Amino acid sequence: MSSADNVDIQLVDVTKGYGNHLVVGGINLVVPRGEFVSILGPSGCGKTTTLNMIAGFHEPNSGEIRIRGKNQVGVPPEKRNIGLVFQNYALFPHMTVAENVAFGLKMKRKSAVEIEEGVRRALKSVHLEGYETRYPKELSGGQQQRTALARAIAPQPSVLLLDEPLSNLDLKLREAMRIELKEIQQQLGMTFVYVTHDQEEAMAMSDRVVVMSGGVIAQEGRPVDIYQNPVSAFVADFIGKSNLLSVTKTENRDGKLRLALKGGPTLIADAPQTAPADSIALCCIRPENVQLAEPDESRENLLAGRVDKMVNLGAHVDVWVDVSSDCTVKAQIPVRRLEGVTVGSEVKLRIEPKAVQPLVG
Template identity: 75%
Template sequence: MSPADVADIELVDVTKRYGDHLVVDQISLNVPKGEFVSILGPSGCGKTTTLNMVAGFHSPSSGRIRIRGRDQAGVPPEKRNIGLVFQNYALFPHMTVAENVAFGLKMKGTSKSETEIGVRRALKSVHLEGYEARYPKELSGGQQQRTALARAIAPQPSVLLLDEPLSNLDLKLRESMRVELKEIQQQLGMTFVYVTHDQEEAMAMSDRVVVMSGGVVAQAGPPVDIYQNPASSFVADFIGKSNLLPVERAEFVDGDSRLILRNGLSLIGHKAPGMDLDQIRLCCIRPENVQLAVPGEASANRLSGRIDKMVNLGAHVDLWIEVSPDVVLKALVAVRRLQGLEVGSQVDVRIEPSAIQPLSN
């Protein structure tokens, strides 16, 4: 195997226990050089513990962790050639921006001239030129976050680990920093492993998302694949909004699957590869795929219902449409499509078969 083929990070059957409590259960993961990977999941799923094991703050109970092909057993954090960015930034308040950024370089024994070059390079990459003499208290939240990022990348680590670094920022700043972080990562060509519980962050920035639940990987893949083809009801519910409908039975109809729901409702959906009809227990439909039907428009899946609730989101409206006494569909509809509809209005909706994802659990 050539050096170019070696993954920047490799986890092989990594498990972490604290006494009888199993936190991470036999996780295996390969992160190629230059990839932006997000580890996503709810609190307590094991994502931060996984990151801490890669960083060297905790040792796995079993399994192997390799960085650039080198086994990390017994290697302390400062010897792993990784950068770290935390939720609270951990900037030194008595140091200027330049001194904060220079800290890691000095710890490596870098010469004064090389340290100055490294600081300038790092600050330029995060768009903080001219802020060298300021102290953390003189910076905005976004500037503090970029300073912490510059400090982490100044020593030119092979991998950067980020633990919910945007969670302390307000919504608009978080959204702008998502774009900046991705641009910085692409500019540097550096491997980023990003831990978050925010699915929008993970979807917006990542080349690949690793969804964790209960200490295991529930699904991993490109964001669009996970969104469009969730592997389970947990993933479907955690990644974006979804209608999860129980399926009483399923049958073949002209190569597609007919899903029989409650109260005699049925939907035509595509056949999931590798899934037998008797395995289907649920189906997932994203709200944006529940569309208001035009009168006279033919559709494989056309349902009549009544608007039960409306929430205005500005350009779009969330609708809750009762299509049977115990089946309510959530729909995301552009305001311009409402045309005078209100709570209590009768509407028809249509759902394309390709938008109906059968699930086994």
């Protein structure tokens, strides 16, 4: 199978605007077959519009949307062989679970035997065997969500598009459904394109995350790569928690990049440098990579300061340390390491050079 044959979705220079307002600005995206891809970003970034163009509900102003190699521009949604799961589930209240799941198969004019087998297979995939005769009002939120998922996968689409399907669930159920969705996707081997504003959701489930901002793709890649090596302040701030510290001067010396922070302290960066040294205006440091050093410790990247604030979160404590009048660093410290440390304590922080990520402002 050629690489082209292994692609389920391809967006080529896709744009979408309304009047003078550009919503999606010339994005290019390739989704291989069987991949779980999340399109992630804040409200208004263009992620839902992108999904709706893939689905066929909106037509792009320019560019191509290909599904399994065929341009879909002008092709109506029902002809694209895609499944859809929405935020509100859109179940028919007067139909049983089995009737809801059978709906798409009936629209495709499948035989009674094919419909029965399709419903059975879909309900088994989402662990709803035995719920065939129940109505939506008799189901929990999680069961309704799984019914909507079963209805979408019953016709065996080539691609499943999901638009924030977990946002109406409470936190514990949402976390449980993340695991279930990923397991179902792996079991089916189906391509999932998942839209969300919840970065934890995207990080937990996806093979690849596409971060959008202002109608363009800010960064895409494996969740771990985006988290560890953000390419911009926006991505660093949007994905996880981070210290974004102002850099006033950079210097390459002895093969190491030295970053002077606003207020005086200097850090050595050993992370991949994606921009010229003179264009670096910020550095990103994840709070969990900031450690409490011993008082007499002497090594690279030690910052001395005073504890300004502490928030106990159970297993760890978020600690804000003023290292200068213009620079505060947040650390995530295990409770056991903080004996005797209180607000106002003088402490030393240690940051490994590889944990310092230079960024263009």
